[in-house]
Amino acid sequence: MDKFSLSSYRVNPKKFSLKQIKPDDKSARTGDKTEDLAILAQLTEAINERQDVLHAKAEHKVLLILQGMDTSGKDGTVKQVFSACDPLGIRLASFKAPSEDELAHDYLWRVHAQVPRKGELVIFNRSHYEDVLIVKVHDWIDEAEAERRYQQINDFERMLSESGTTIIKCFLHISKEEQQERLQERLDEPAKHWKFNPKDLDERALWDKYMQAYERAFQETSTDYAPWYVIPADSKTNRNLLISRILLQALEDLPLTYPGKPKAWNKLVIKD
Template sequence: MAKQPELDDFRVPFFDEDKKPGKFSLDDFDPSSKPFSSGAKDADKARLSEIGATLDTQQECLHAQQKRRVLLVLQGMDTSGKDGTIRAVFHEVDPLGLRIVPFKAPTPVEVAHDFLWRVHAQAPAAGELTIFNRSHYEDLLVPTVLGTLDAKGFEQRCRHIRQFEALLADSGTAIVKCMLHISKDEQRARLQARIDDPNKHWKFDVSDLEARKQWDKYQAAYRDALAATSTEYAPWYVIPADSKTHRNLMVAELLLRTFAALKLEYPPAKESLKGVKVE
């Protein structure tokens, strides 16, 4: 009997200062596989809904405690489904308890600072669940592909990212990072679908086609970035994402596990309120 897949089978090996680069290849992960699917779409959706309800309770508990913080980082090529994942996984979670931060191309003011300046400002506060829709990792990937960041600069940024994420973790932030991994064929189909539906043209930018031409360079940059920044306190997971249902389910399972590890409990009752009658 085949071994049941475990979430950690999809974790990028932790970066090791001494024996870099780690042995890790995106090719080891099949984007079209569905390791956490039950095989039946309906059952998968029911499970997702069940996890959503648990995440909702967990998030309320996080908020009630006002101690820990949770950060989910979502990265992936165009059309890999970052928006769709957020919509599906957090459908059941109270919107009050979510903060979603989209990182677009930096503004002139942002560029005038170090690359982590705008990111630090958006770090989750005590009691918050924050989702980065793209992130500081764009500042590794894009300039690498454009050729404006050399190997030394890349390594330096990776080191700064590890140190920055360690600061967040030491301050009580549970960090989980997901790379939504789609195949080049699947991206073609999704881009074509957007082009063929005039109502979806607003989602489409011609630069998406330019980025697609650099597919291999992006995959290589992703591999190097993930290998250099997957740590015990901020691990990277590769999410097979050609199937949307599977992608959502796996991200939800990861988040569920992240919350479970926090062992959250509601704050104790206040003795001072015992027997109080409101007038």
């Protein structure tokens, strides 16, 4: 899969409709599961190698934002795409319902505190986008406030980009039917009970409003410096292959090389 085909999952804000991308699309797969998994293993290993140089060079910053409905596979993506990665160079930041202290600040406060430092690859499991999604679906903010926030988010992300951060935003796009199956699994399988939250059903009832809020957010905030990708995610393998390719491409686009050796070190002797 080359850059061109990856770009077909990238949101072009001027003419984007969520209908353009089907949740059950499996174009990233070969049709042979064993081959898919072998390719995925190669991709995760290649990501691990590039991430090692990212860490060693300690100059660039990479931020991967994962958004999606409940059960869309945010946790699973982290587990599988980063399975080969050294914990030294990656960090996961999960954003749940804000605490009292967090609510007492602006919504970008807790997010800014978690952005990557030089050499770091940080994954956001949910993000500041919840502040134009769940709050909009429930009418906790009005349209004027939503529009201010789209602009604030674009300004914030542009500042991060101008400060050396590569930003990739992925929406894990599942169908409502797929979510039904996955929620049922959580109810049925003992090792998955802990993931089930009855409140998820309340959000599920608002599915259509969520899709509208996501579509609008993509139209307003998919920029050159922080593009959105919509990832067909009914197939977990398709999802993992696509996200791995997008991330690897971003890492390959960075001028990453191991730092050289200062001349002064040539005189150094390590004594007994």
